[in-house]
Each structure stands twice: as structure tokens, then as C-alpha cells.
Amino acid sequence: MDKVIIAENLSLSYKEFETIISKASFSIDAGTFVFITGASGSGKSTLLKSLYGAIEPRAGALMVGGVKMNRISTSKLNFLRRHIGIVFQDYKLIKEWTIEKNVMLPLIISGYTKDISGTQVQKLLGHVKLIHQAGKYPPELSGGEQQRVAMARALAHNPILILADEPTGNLDEYSSEVIWNLLEGANTQLKTTIVVVTHHIPSSIKVPYKHYHIEMGNIHEVS
Amino acid sequence: MKSLKNHISLIIALFTVLFSVQIYVAVDRTISAYENRLKNDYSIIVVSNKALAVTEFKAMDSIIERSEPIATDQVLNRLQGEMTKKNLDLLKLTLPKFYRVYLSRFPTPEEIQKLQKKLEKNPVIERVEGYAQTHDTVYKLMLLFKDVVQIFSIAIAAVTSLLILKEMRLWQFQHAERMSIMALFGAPVWLRSAVLFRLAIVDAIIATIVLCLAFFVIEQYGWMDLLLRTVGISIQLFDFLNDALRSLIIALGVSIILTLTIVIGSEEEE
Numbered sequence: 319m320d321k322v323i324i325a326e327n328l329s330l331s332y333k334e335f336e337t338i339i340s341k342a343s344f345s346i347d348a349g350t351f352v353f354i355t356g357a358s359g360s361g362k363s364t365l366l367k368s369l370y371g372a373i374e375p376r377a378g379a380l381m382v383g384g385v386k387m388n389r390i391s392t393s394k395l396n397f398l399r400r401h402i403g404i405v406f407q408d409y410k411l412i413k414e415w416t417i418e419k420n421v422m423l424p425l426i427i428s429g430y431t432k433d434i435s436g437t438q439v440q441k442l443l444g445h446v447k448l449i450h451q452a453g454k455y456p457p458e459l460s461g462g463e464q465q466r467v468a469m470a471r472a473l474a475h476n477p478i479l480i481l482a483d484e485p486t487g488n489l490d491e492y493s494s495e496v497i498w499n500l501l502e503g504a505n506t507q508l509k510t511t512i513v514v515v516t517h518h519i520p521s522s523i524k525v526p527y528k529h530y531h532i533e534m535g536n537i538h539e540v541s
Numbered sequence: 542m543k544s545l546k547n548h549i550s551l552i553i554a555l556f557t558v559l560f561s562v563q564i565y566v567a568v569d570r571t572i573s574a575y576e577n578r579l580k581n582d583y584s585i586i587v588v589s590n591k592a593l594a595v596t597e598f599k600a601m602d603s604i605i606e607r608s609e610p611i612a613t614d615q616v617l618n619r620l621q622g623e624m625t626k627k628n629l630d631l632l633k634l635t636l637p638k639f640y641r642v643y644l645s646r647f648p649t650p651e652e653i654q655k656l657q658k659k660l661e662k663n664p665v666i667e668r669v670e671g672y673a674q675t676h677d678t679v680y681k682l683m684l685l686f687k688d689v690v691q692i693f694s695i696a697i698a699a700v701t702s703l704l705i706l707k708e709m710r711l712w713q714f715q716h717a718e719r720m721s722i723m724a725l726f727g728a729p730v731w732l733r734s735a736v737l738f739r740l741a742i743v744d745a746i747i748a749t750i751v752l753c754l755a756f757f758v759i760e761q762y763g764w765m766d767l768l769l770r771t772v773g774i775s776i777q778l779f780d781f782l783n784d785a786l787r788s789l790i791i792a793l794g795v796s797i798i799l800t801l802t803i804v805i806g807s808e809e810e811e
């Protein structure tokens with residue numbers, strides 16, 4: 319089976335003589351649903367950042383989607399990111415764009431025509447139950463609705479990998495359910511690899527998953 | 542709609558730059574038109590003991606454009622009754638020749654003095670009158686005017702630069718978030734900043750159009766023309782082809798440099 323993520327003795331930090339993650343080795347098969355848990359400040363977001371190239375490995379090797387992340391070039395990173403969908407804790411929607419255009423972002427970047435992306439966006443807005451909000455702007459929506467928009471955006475370009483950082487951290491029950499359903503759906507129907515960072519694995523999860531836990535800079539497999 | 546206010550301040554800033562450049566150009570144009578007028582009125586008198594052709598004068602200094610002999614016949618005619626024809630012919634031969642020498646441009650006082658010295662060195666030439674004294678005051682006044690305008694436009698440029706700088710920071714702040722989000726989804730730099738460039742280009746075009754309209758109104762109203770005509774000058778305050786094109790290039794240049802600064806400044810990302 320193809321490996322989507324391979325880490326070998328991966329160390330991560332923001333400053334030179336500090337370690338957030340130390341010498342982590344793990345690999346994630348394509349199509350796996352992965353949960354990463356850990357206490358607040360344990361380095362979950364940091365690990366996720368390394369997976370989309372926002373920080374470079376301090377030491378060790380990291381491969382994502384077959385691309386070496388150590389000293390990656392800007393153009394290679396842009397290419398990789400066009401095949402990844404990310405959901406952030408703080409949504410990161412573009413305030414001055416409509417909901418519809420926000421969902422369209424990955425398709426705009428990949429250069430799809432208005433027709434194709436228009437249909438795709440309508441379908442996704444249906445999945446996240448936000449068709450009636452398509453013309454609004456992010457600040458006009460509730461937090462839960464904004465995260466559903468971000469979820470739709472992460473799915474828009476059929477990514478090979480979805481990274482989610484505490485996607486339902488402080489959302490209402492309904493929005494959380496929509497998001498978990500979509501992540502599970504993408505995993506089972508599209509075989510998308512999913513990596514979710516969370517402090518609590520919801521009991522409603524039905525798909526088989528792998529569980530890693532971060533503690534004191536070490537990553538170990540729980541199940 | 543929210544960003545309309547920012548558009549307006551950039552357009553005003555660009556317009557101010559264009560307007561001050563245009564004023565400088567117009568003043569320059571006025572001064573050279575005035576210089577031209579002075580040049581046509583201005584000549585030096587050369588007295589020589591030998592007839593000199595125009596080509597001979599031109600060979601003496603490149604600034605000399607043409608020369609005209611001053612007719613002595615009138616004086617001689619008056620003497621006709623009192624002198625014999627033979628004496629008169631003799632006088633005609635010995636009388637020095639007078640020339641009015643015109644220059645190709647309006648000279649500085651130094652240029653006149655240099656020219657005067659140069660001509661006087663010529664053994665054929667007996668005397669040169671450069672009228673440097675009367676010429677001096679007019680010219681000094683003109684130079685003063687030019688200096689004042691220059692200082693004025695530099696002051697305007699300085700103030701506008703500050704305005705644009707302030708605008709630039711605002712833009713950087715407003716667009717940084719969107720640009721970093723686009724980067725997270727793999728948008729290349731040109732795509733991330735395409736909107737900025739589009740805005741900058743649109744603003745530059747609008748500023749140029751506003752400038753054209755402003756000068757159109759000024760020319761329609763006609764008081765500038767009237768003012769200039771009273772001092773005997775007729776110039777084109779704004780050339781709707783060349784000046785508009787230059788303004789557009791300046792506006793595009795300024796706004797694109799501004800945008801590039803923002804784009805390069807927002808390279809770092811989370």
C-alpha cells in the first residue's frame with residue numbers, strides 16, 4: 319500500500335535548541351483515517367504544520383504525498399498544497415469573498431472553469447447544508463457555519479489528503495456532526511487520507527481509524 | 542464597497558503626483574516658450590571693419606543662428622547733400638559694418654560674456670554690444686520662477702510619497718490575510734497578488750482619466766490661456782495624447798512599484 323506520510327526521526331521546533339516533537343518515526347498508508355491526540359501545547363498543531371510545509375523539519379526526514387519536505391522549494395510546496403485540503407481551528411476564510419467563492423478557492427487555484435467549479439461548489443454547499451448562505455460573507459455566519467464552509471473548501475478539489483486541526487473544537491453539535499460525517503464520507507467513498515488533530519475522539523466515529531498520541535514530544539501509536 | 546475609501550485615497554495620491562508633474566511640465570513649457578520669445582527679440586550688435594557673411598558668423602560660435610547687416614544707407618543718404626560723391630564712396634568703404642546677430646537660444650549672462658570675449662578676439666571685429674545688463678534682470682527673474690516651481694513640485698512629491706506610503710501599509714495589512722490563506726492552498730505568488738495588480742492598474746487608469754478631465758475643464762474655462770496670452774505666450778497646457786500617455790505610464794509605474802512592495806513584503810506565511 320502507498321504511504322502518504324513517512325516520518326523518520328522527525329524533530330520539529332520553532333527555535334534552534336528547543337524541541338516540540340523529537341525523533342518521531344511513523345508512516346501513514348493511503349486511505350487511512352488518523353486521529354492525533356495530545357494535551358494542549360503538546361505539539362499537535364506543530365506536527366500538522368510540518369505536514370503542509372508551514373514549518374520545516376529541524377532534523378530527520380519527512381515525506382508527504384511522495385514529496386520530500388526538507389528544504390522544499392516554493393513551487394513544489396505550492397504543487398503539493400494543491401492536493402491537500404486543510405481545515406483550521408480558526409476557519410481561515412477570506413472575509414471579503416462570498417461563501418461560494420471561498421469554497422471555490424482551491425478550484426480557482428487549480429484553474430478550473432467557472433462552469434465546472436460552479437457545479438462542484440453547489441454540490442458541496444448542499445453537503446454542508448449552506449446553499450441558502452452562498453451569497454453571504456463569512457462574518458455574517460456563525461462559527462459552526464463558517465467551519466462547514468471551510469470543510470466544503472477542503473473537499474472542493476478532491477484532495478488526496480485532508481488535514482484538520484481540532485475542526486470541531488468549539489462548535490455546536492449539529493455542525494460537528496456535519497463535519498465528522500463529511501470526513502468519514504470522504505474517507506470511505508473517495509479513499510481520501512484523513513489526519514485529524516483533536517483532544518477528544520468522538521464516539522460517533524464509525525470508520526476504522528488509527529490513533530496516535532503525542533506526549534512529551536514523543537509520538538506513539540495507541541491503536 | 543468597503544475598499545472604495547482606500548481606492549479613493551490611492552487615486553487622489555496618484556492624481557496629485559500626476560498633477561504636480563503636469564504643472565512642472567506646463568511651467569517648463571511656458572518658460573521655454575518665453576525664452577523663445579525673448580530669443581526672437583534679443584540680438585547683439587557687432588561692429589566689424591570688413592563685410593562678414595552669415596556663414597562666417599556661424600563659424601565663429603555654434604550659438605549664432607543668423608546675422609543681419611544694419612543698413613547704413615539712411616545715415617549716408619543724409620550726408621549726400623553735404624559731400625561729394627567721391628568722398629561719400631570713400632566714406633562708405635572706410636565706414637565699419639554693423640551687424641545684428643541673432644542666437645539659436647536664449648543665452649545665460651555667462652554665455653553672452655563668453656561670446657562677447659570670443660568675438661572681440663577676432664581681429665576683424667571692432668566692437669560687440671551684448672546688452673548683458675538689461676538681459677540679466679529678465680533672465681534672473683525667470684530662473685527664480687523656475688526654482689520656485691521646482692521647489693514647489695518637490696514639496697508636493699514628498700507629501701504625496703508619505704501619503705502613498707501610508708496607503709501601502711494599509712493595503713499590506715488588508716491583503717496579507719487573504720494572500721496567506723491562498724498560499725495555504727498552493728496559489729502561486731502571481732495568483733495571490735493578481736487582485737492587487739488589478740486594483741493598482743485600475744486605480745492608475747482612473748487617476749489618469751481624472752487628470753485628463755481636470756485639464757479639460759481648465760482648458761474649457763480658459764483662464765490659464767488668457768493669463769498666458771497677456772504675456773504673449775501661447776502653449777498647450779495639457780497635450781491630450783502625449784501628456785496623457787506620460788501620465789498613464791507614471792501612474793502605472795508608481796502603483797505597480799507599490800504593489801510589488803506589498804507582494805514582496807508579504808512573502809512570509811504561517
Ligand SMILES: Nc1ncnc2c1ncn2[C@@H]1O[C@H](COP(=O)(O)OP(=O)(O)O)[C@@H](O)[C@H]1O
Nearest residue numbers: 332333338356357358359360361362363364365
Ligand atoms: N509560532 C510559534 N512560535 C514559537 N512557538 C510556538 C509557535 N506555535 C506554537 N509554539 C509552541 O509550541 C508548542 C506546541 O504548540 P502547538 O503545536 O500549537 O500545541 P497544540 O496544538 O498541541 O496545542 C507550545 O509550547 C507552543 O507554545
Ligand SMILES: [Mg+2]
Nearest residue numbers: 362363364483
Ligand atoms: Mg493546536
